[in-house]
Amino acid sequence: MKHTSICLLAIMTSLTAFAAPETVAKKTSIAVTKVVVTKSLENSLKAKGGAESLSRVVESMNSNLSSAFLSTRKFDVLTRTDLDALVAEQQFGESGNVDSKTAPQAGKFKGAQYIVTVAIDDYKDYMRKRNFGTLNKITETRIIRFGAVANLIDATTGSIKESTNFIISNEGRAEEDSRADTSSGDLTDSVIATLTRSMCNNIAFKISDIIYPAKIIGKTGKTIMFNRAADSGVKLGDVYEVFALGEVMIDPDTGETLGSEETLIGTIKVISVLPKFSKGVIVGEDNGIEKGQVLRLKENPKPEKSDTQDEEEL
Incomplete structure (x- = not known):
């Protein structure tokens, strides 16, 4: 009887483990x-x-x-x-x-x-x-x-x-x-x-x-995958700079966390936007680009105003 109870307990424990919801x-x-x-x-x-x-x-x-x-x-x-x-x-x-x-x-x-x-x-x-x-x-x-x-x-x-x-x-x-x-x-x-x-x-x-911040979730050769999709504003041709995160910086006066030191190590250009993630190709040198590093969108310079136009405020 004792042996049977132990077996039932083991079975119930294993079933509970399989039925446990994903985190x-x-x-x-x-x-x-x-x-x-x-x-x-x-x-x-x-x-x-x-x-x-x-x-x-x-x-x-x-x-x-x-x-x-x-x-x-x-x-x-x-x-x-x-x-x-x-x-x-x-x-x-x-x-x-x-x-x-x-x-x-x-x-x-x-x-x-x-x-x-x-x-x-x-x-x-x-x-x-x-x-x-x-x-x-x-x-x-x-x-x-x-x-x-x-x-x-x-x-x-x-x-x-x-x-x-x-x-x-x-x-x-x-x-x-x-x-x-x-x-x-x-x-x-x-x-x-x-x-x-x-x-x-x-x-x-x-x-x-x-x-x-956008992060690299995978890398194959010069192609990298990152956790941004079309509904996150990513577009084909977008250029992102890749940063390696360093030591966490603390304000010595207030104790406030000021973020991590960031080192620019490369640039990628978006070549594919998928429902769950996007792909980019490394442009220029690869100074140690790897999974987990941060991407930041490189802002395009604003075009200068044309000399052929006049503006009249209403």
């Missing part, structure tokens, strides 16, 4: 607040009477920003609507009408590890004129351009981990936007929606790269 990596929780406009920009546009299209931009960004972070598949996202409701509940909890032991505490955003704030600090809405002297022709296109500052805040300390500037414009879509302009000159909702979706994606991809 699921916990995503980083992130709270996305409402997009705002800086006071100086808001006052300037009100004085000029040009705040209407900007309000449409803000509305569109607030509709798309959380979705952009969700599409990276890196985060559990707390939306602006949830934040508004939580803040209201926190304020009620601090009013003295609720037991302090059960009331939600200020700053505890459902366990959010990071908070993302976005402020639009630059906005231009103007007509661009191009004079083609040899063709005796002048063209006009409505251009919209806006810039934003995104802050990544550590929710546990309240300190800003990273602050990044973004600028986007429909300048490269001149022909399409020309057809989209209305008789009043305002950009259509579809053009504004396209710009704001691109801005939101750029912010989400950048924040994702700050928290989870």
Whole structure:
């Protein structure tokens, strides 16, 4: 009987081991607040009477920003609507009408590890004129351009981990936007929606790269594989610099971790974008590129403004 019990226990233990669920990596929780406009920009546009299209931009960004972070598949996202409701509940909890032991505490955003704030600090809405002297022709296109500052805040300390500037414009879509302009000159909702979706994606991809830098997951000859796909903003022809991580650096005054020392050891160019990962080929020298090293997108220089165009702000 004792022998039988031991056998049954062994069988149950082995079955439990086989039935055990796979370990699921916990995503980083992130709270996305409402997009705002800086006071100086808001006052300037009100004085000029040009705040209407900007309000449409803000509305569109607030509709798309959380979705952009969700599409990276890196985060559990707390939306602006949830934040508004939580803040209201926190304020009620601090009013003295609720037991302090059960009331939600200020700053505890459902366990959010990071908070993302976005402020639009630059906005231009103007007509661009191009004079083609040899063709005796002048063209006009409505251009919209806006810039934003995104802050990544550590929710546990309240300190800003990273602050990044973004600028986007429909300048490269001149022909399409020309057809989209209305008789009043305002950009259509579809053009504004396209710009704001691109801005939101750029912010989400950048924040994702700050928290989870792209890393090499495999190497065969000059071909390397890394953990980024199309839904992470990777495109054919993108150029990434490869960095080897060194010693972790600590601020001697505050004890704060400042990150790891990084040494540039090579460059890769994306040749294939797959559903789960991407492939690149090493360009130039290979100074020890290997699995686990960090990739950072190499920014393209901005093209200089053509001498043939004039700009007239509306």
